[in-house]
Amino acid sequence: MIARERPPKGGASPRRASAGSRPRVPDPAVGLINRQPGFKIVPMLIPPVKLPFSEEDIERLGGKFKDVLRSGHIAMGPRCAAFETEFAAWLGVDHAVGTGSGTQALELICRARDFAGASVCVPAATFMATAFAPLAAGARIVLVDCDPDTLQMDPADLERKIRPDTRAVVLVHLGGFVSRDWERIRSLAADAGAMLLEDAAHAHGAEAGGVMAGTMGDAAAFSFFATKVLPTGEGGMAVTGDEELAGRMLSIRQHGQSRPGSNVHESFGLNFRPSEMHALLGLDVLERSSRILESRRRAAAVYDRLLEGSPFTAVKPPPDQSPSYYKYIVFLPDGVPRKEFKDRLMSLHRYGLAGEVYSLPLSRQPFWAGNPEFLAHPLEDLPGADRGCSRHVCLPIWPGLDPEDQAKLVDAMSDVAGKLKSASR
Numbered sequence: 001m002i003a004r005e006r007p008p009k010g011g012a013s014p015r016r017a018s019a020g021s022r023p024r025v026p027d028p029a030v031g032l033i034n035r036q037p038g039f040k041i042v043p044m045l046i047p048p049v050k051l052p053f054s055e056e057d058i059e060r061l062g063g064k065f066k067d068v069l070r071s072g073h074i075a076m077g078p079r080c081a082a083f084e085t086e087f088a089a090w091l092g093v094d095h096a097v098g099t100g101s102g103t104q105a106l107e108l109i110c111r112a113r114d115f116a117g118a119s120v121c122v123p124a125a126t127f128m129a130t131a132f133a134p135l136a137a138g139a140r141i142v143l144v145d146c147d148p149d150t151l152q153m154d155p156a157d158l159e160r161k162i163r164p165d166t167r168a169v170v171l172v173h174l175g176g177f178v179s180r181d182w183e184r185i186r187s188l189a190a191d192a193g194a195m196l197l198e199d200a201a202h203a204h205g206a207e208a209g210g211v212m213a214g215t216m217g218d219a220a221a222f223s224f225f226a227t228k229v230l231p232t233g234e235g236g237m238a239v240t241g242d243e244e245l246a247g248r249m250l251s252i253r254q255h256g257q258s259r260p261g262s263n264v265h266e267s268f269g270l271n272f273r274p275s276e277m278h279a280l281l282g283l284d285v286l287e288r289s290s291r292i293l294e295s296r297r298r299a300a301a302v303y304d305r306l307l308e309g310s311p312f313t314a315v316k317p318p319p320d321q322s323p324s325y326y327k328y329i330v331f332l333p334d335g336v337p338r339k340e341f342k343d344r345l346m347s348l349h350r351y352g353l354a355g356e357v358y359s360l361p362l363s364r365q366p367f368w369a370g371n372p373e374f375l376a377h378p379l380e381d382l383p384g385a386d387r388g389c390s391r392h393v394c395l396p397i398w399p400g401l402d403p404e405d406q407a408k409l410v411d412a413m414s415d416v417a418g419k420l421k422s423a424s425r
C-alpha cells in the first residue's frame with residue numbers, strides 16, 4: 001500500500017534521500033499515502049486499508065516470530081499444519097490445504113480436478129485471478145454477465161452459456177457478499193454435471209441463510225493477501241469436504257509426491273506451499289476473527305445509516321445474510337462520472353477511495369484480444385457487468401474505523417456529487 005515516489009515522465013532521476021537522512025515515512029495519523037496520477041505522495045484523511053494489528057498484537061507477534069526462527073523450522077512446520085486444522089474447524093469443513101496465495105488455492109483445485117480441455121464459467125465482475133487460475137490448469141473460460149445492482153453473477157446468463165464441457169462454475173463472493181441466487185447457481189452447475197467452486201477470496205466469515213461462504217459448493221479458495229479480511233501478507237487456503245480431492249491437492253502442492261520429502265514423484269505437481277511465518281499470522285488473525293468481523297459489520301451499519309436518503313445506493317445484503325464486508329460498495333447517482341468524482345473528492349476534501357471490485361469487467365480486459373483461444377464462448381458485450389463495474393466506488397472499511405470520520409466522508413461525497421450534478425445541468 002505504500003507508494004514510492006516515481007520519477008516524472010521525461011527521464012528525470014529519482015529524488016534521493018540526502019546522505020544520512022531517512023526515507024520519508026508517511027505519518028500514520030494522516031493515513032496511508034495513495035498512488036495518484038504521477039505517483040505523487042498524497043496524504044489521505046482515511047486510509048483505504050488498515051491492518052488489524054494493534055501495537056499490542058505487533059509486540060505479541062514479534063515474540064512468536066522469534067520462536068519460529070529459533071525453532072529452525074520456517075517452512076511447512078507445525079504452524080502450517082495448525083493453521084489448516086484450525087481454519088477447517090472454524091469453517092466447518094473436513095479438509096483445508098494451505099497455499100502461498102489465493103490464486104494458488106484456486107489453481108490447485110482446478111489442477112486437482114483436472115480441468116484441462118474443459119470450460120469453466122466465471123462471472124465478469126471479479127479479479128482476473130478468478131479466470132487465470134482455471135486457465136493455468138488448462139481450462140477455457142466462459143464469461144458470464146452480472147447483475148448491475150449487486151455485481152453478482154446473473155443466473156439467467158449462466159443458464160444460457162453453461163456448456164456440455166463445463167466442469168466448474170465459479171461463484172465469487174464479491175466484496176464479501178454472497179449472491180442471493182447462490183442456490184440457483186449451485187443447481188444450474190449440478191444439473192450440468194459441473195462443480196461449484198467458490199472464490200471466497202473476499203468472504204472469510206460471510207454467511208447466507210446460516211451457511212458459511214466456503215461451504216456452499218464442492219470446494220472453495222480463500223486469500224490472505226495483505227488487504228483481505230484476515231490478512232497474512234500473502235497466503236491462501238483451498239477447502240473441501242471431498243477427501244479424494246484434498247489428497248490430490250496435497251500431492252500437487254508438493255511436486256506430485258504422495259509423501260512429502262520422499263523424492264518419489266508419482267504425478268505432476270508444483271510448489272504451492274505456504275510458509276510458517278504466514279501461518280503464524282494466519283493463526284493469530286483467525287483467533288481474532290469474530291472481533292475483526294464484528295468491527296467491519298459495525299462500520300458497515302454506520303455507512304448504511306449515513307447513506308439513507310443520500311443520492312448514493314449501497315449494495316445491501318438480503319435479510320438472511322451477514323457479509324464479511326471486505327468492501328463497502330456504493331453506486332454513484334446517474335450523471336456522476338466515477339473518475340471526476342474520485343478526483344474531486346481527493347482534491348477538494350483529501351479523501352481517496354481505493355480499488356473498486358472491479359473497475360473493468362473481465363470482458364473488457366485487453367488480455368483476451370491477444371488470446372481469444374482461451375475463451376470457450378466468444379467475447380461479447382456484457383451490459384450488466386459494464387454498468388455495475390463502471391458506476392460503483394468502494395468506501396474505506398476496516399476494524400476500528402471512526403464513525404465521525406465516516407460521517408465526514410459521506411458529507412464530502414454528497415458535496416462532490418452535488419457539484420458534479422449541477423455542473424452537468
Ligand SMILES: Cc1ncc(COP(=O)(O)O)c(C=O)c1O
Pocket residue numbers: 101102103104126127129130172199201202223224225235236
Ligand atoms: C476475487 C479474487 N479472487 C482471487 C484473488 C487472488 O488472491 P491472491 O491475491 O491471494 O492470489 C483475489 C485477490 O485479490 C481476488 O480479489
